Amino acid sequence: MTTLIPVQEKSLVPSTPTADPFEALVEATLATVAPRSARVYKQTYLLWQTWCEQRRVDPMFLIAAVVKDFLAAQSVTQRTRQRQLSTLRKMARVLALDYSNPAWRSAYESLLLLRAPTEGASTEERVLRALTPTQVNRTLEGWLGDKLLPRRNQALIALLFLTDLRRSEAAALRWSDLDLEEGTLLVRHGKGDKTRTIAIAGELAIEALKVWKRVMGEERLYVFCSVGKGNRLGEDAPMTDKTVYDVVKRTEKISGVAFSPHDARRTLITEALSTGASLADVQDQAGHKNESTTLRYAKPVDARHRRERLRLRYGG
Numbered sequence: 001m002t003t004l005i006p007v008q009e010k011s012l013v014p015s016t017p018t019a020d021p022f023e024a025l026v027e028a029t030l031a032t033v034a035p036r037s038a039r040v041y042k043q044t045y046l047l048w049q050t051w052c053e054q055r056r057v058d059p060m061f062l063i064a065a066v067v068k069d070f071l072a073a074q075s076v077t078q079r080t081r082q083r084q085l086s087t088l089r090k091m092a093r094v095l096a097l098d099y100s101n102p103a104w105r106s107a108y109e110s111l112l113l114l115r116a117p118t119e120g121a122s123t124e125e126r127v128l129r130a131l132t133p134t135q136v137n138r139t140l141e142g143w144l145g146d147k148l149l150p151r152r153n154q155a156l157i158a159l160l161f162l163t164d165l166r167r168s169e170a171a172a173l174r175w176s177d178l179d180l181e182e183g184t185l186l187v188r189h190g191k192g193d194k195t196r197t198i199a200i201a202g203e204l205a206i207e208a209l210k211v212w213k214r215v216m217g218e219e220r221l222y223v224f225c226s227v228g229k230g231n232r233l234g235e236d237a238p239m240t241d242k243t244v245y246d247v248v249k250r251t252e253k254i255s256g257v258a259f260s261p262h263d264a265r266r267t268l269i270t271e272a273l274s275t276g277a278s279l280a281d282v283q284d285q286a287g288h289k290n291e292s293t294t295l296r297y298a299k300p301v302d303a304r305h306r307r308e309r310l311r312l313r314y315g316g
Helices: 021-030 033-056 062-072 077-095 100-115 131-139 148-163 167-171 205-215 243-254 261-274 279-286 293-299 303-309
Strands: 185-186 196-200
Touching: 021 077, 021 185, 033 062, 033 077, 033 243, 062 077, 062 100, 077 100, 077 196, 131 148, 148 167, 148 243, 148 261, 167 205, 167 243, 196 279, 205 261, 243 261, 261 279, 261 293, 279 293
Parallel strands: none
Antiparallel strands: 185 196
16 A cells, blocks of 8 residues: 655645645645636546545655556546646645645656656547437436435436536535426526526426435435435535536446436437427526537437438428
8 A cells, every 4th residue: 555645744735624635735726727727627636536545545645656557547548648647747736835845845846757658548539428318217217215325316317417517516506596396496606607597307307306305304505415324414515526426426337327427418418409409598508608519519319310300301
């Protein structure tokens, strides 16, 4: 097992008595980058944290040997590996600002000398998935049982696929944002800190949310909170982005369908456009500023399904 870097001096990374040191480090690092880049940085930090947890390595142990192993484990293109390395260097640089801790400075300098490994790198760009209706149904049926955890996860997965919420938007959702009778919800702080009201497609997500609210058994501010051992609710606080990601990964294993939180968003956009929804409606639902962005999200549907909708006025 890797030996952790000893920390004896007080770090310059802002924290509170209850704050996780790594999460505080992530916040401090994201504060140094442009808002448009923060999402990509945060995604890499989430992957890094998850990988470290699986191997019982401190995620603040940012030395070249460990980072190289992480990069080699990513089934992505060489370009993506290089970008991931750059984002981890940025984090190590923030730690290195604490000049009283030479170990962190050494870790940062080791990353400056590291080059992203080429072995095993994918030659293809990341697959942007839009799931088929059959695949979506398998994910929606993945969580069974009456306990808190499956009820919460079923409601969360249904909401991702039937509203096209971003992961961070779902995590921060409040009960006061939901109108389950009208089938709508309010996104308070969408991308660019914009507010929008969106529709909840169909009834499945609405019913799952009603069941989840009932089994919670008490008035709470946030929709999706933590669930601890012994079928107990955690504190009334929003989920983290990482927890949403973890629920999606667990749903992958249960359902046998590979997807990311953003694939759920892409799936709804593709399905809505391919079944006749107007581009304007889908654009508003997604919270996109430009129509071109909405169209980039949409993936081509299966040719057999497309054939059913092609009704030309020539050719018999």
